[in-house]
Amino acid sequence: MSQPTASGPRLLASYIPVSAGPWLSEADQVFDAGTIFDYIDGAGEVYRSYNMRHLVARRFHKDGRPDIVVDAFDMGSAADAFGVFTHDLDGADAAIGQGSTYKAGLLSFWKDRYFLSVYAEEETAETKRELLELGRTIAAAIPGTGERPGLLKLLPEEGLEPGRVRFFHNHSVLNYHFFVAADDILRLAQTADAVLADYRECGGRSRLLVVSYADPPAAAKAGASFAGAYMPDARQGAGMSTGNRKWTAFRVRGRFVAVVFDAASEAGARARLDAVERLIDGDKRGE
């Protein structure tokens, strides 16, 4: 995992061009996890939840045209750059960096340990063209690439919707994507790594949540906490029919907890957990 240096913000700023077509840049603003609220108020919590290190904000101005704003985040690791990118996956793939979306005047992408938001205050054909060009320029200037979180390897491929995979560390973000419980019953606590993925089911969609904890005892405690709060009358590995006539099941394996929500059948939920378990065991053998 690469670590930022004292020159982190300067390095990050060096990846952003000083002009974008006829737009010229203004002075950079630099924020860290303690000062980001000065820039985007409480919304900064999203980026803090992914362990952001620095943000370089550069505004481009051209009289008579909408401003363009580049918000470039050094997230400290490629896993968290990927994670914060997955917070909002709506939009069309712009084929920029290691993953990107474009929608309504906003280009988002990640590359290496960086997450970029390139935004036009008003979408026009010209700003869209400039945003995409700016994004391509920045992506090309970032020399390295980064690895997606290893936890994604524990997602069985069958039925997986690749564009609907989220990586995160706390229950507020989990609830943003899929409400599980008001409290942190899975003990994510900002220290765990978690991946939530959507799976196609006949007539609907199920979710698979896989959480990686520091060690097996932590996973066991989290599993017990989840079972006690969410499905106190179910055995581990057994399914529980929920009020929507779908099935939930969970399993603890080593330092991992896996939960299937909204499966069409108990057998389907168990089969998905079996597949996760095989991937965990295979991963261990590869270590």
Next chain:
Amino acid sequence: MSHRTITRRDFLKVASAVPLAGALAPSLARPAAPEGKVRVVLVRHEDALDPSGAPRAEVIQAMLDDAVRALIGEKDVVKAWQTLIRADDTVGIKTNVWGKLPTTAEVERAIKRRVMDAGVPEDRLSVDDRGVLRNPVFQKATALINARPARTHQWSGMGSCIKNYIMFTPQPSAWHGDTCADLAGIWNLPEVKGKTRLNVLVMLTPLFHMIGTQQYNKDFTWAYQGLIVSRDPVAADATGLRVLEAKRREHFQDDGLLKPTPHHIQLADTRHHLGVSDPARIELVKLGWSEGLLI
């Protein structure tokens, strides 16, 4: 955890096969509603904004006047305001200066004018947002007027009247836990407790969806041209939330629910007892332009 947490299964038991309703489930445990209802006034005017989208000051003033008259049940606007504000009050008007969608100077001026009409001299009146803790008028304030625009928010779900008081705390981020669940606790701080006489949720061009770091795109605003006015901040927010969700349903053709859930509004009622969030306990008075009302 000493208390029983609310889980997805609680929703499913209550509303089988129905999307998550409203915000979160703590309302399930709400005690029986009292007989009285809280009054909220929604006033709209089709000419509140000029063709460029700027508020028309005279229309905003008339809307606010109509709303306060209806809220208080008093025909004379100055008398209505005098039931809210005493001449010997020191008054802070807590505004919101977020650059992309501020309270607007027109709303601030309309409130200020009527506070002065109620007898408060200008030197005992101040309009402020981020400087409220350092502002001498706010430090001595005996009365507060709370005015802010309605918008979605990436962490609290909704930028609400309740949330507007976060600047009265020395460390706003200390209130961000569980996506701002306990914002209503701010209203118990000595700087604000018991001082709020009126809440104005500005619905001129609400933001019903947000994207990206900047959280704003003009395409996700619309000219609703309304104000929501109430003495109860929770009831004002709950009503504004209904409008935002209705707009989202219309636009996205889905359940319309905000992400993250603005559960701080419901918890302001059920946990903090600051006001009323249940529409069944709100008397909604609708005035003016009815096209595109949504609720």
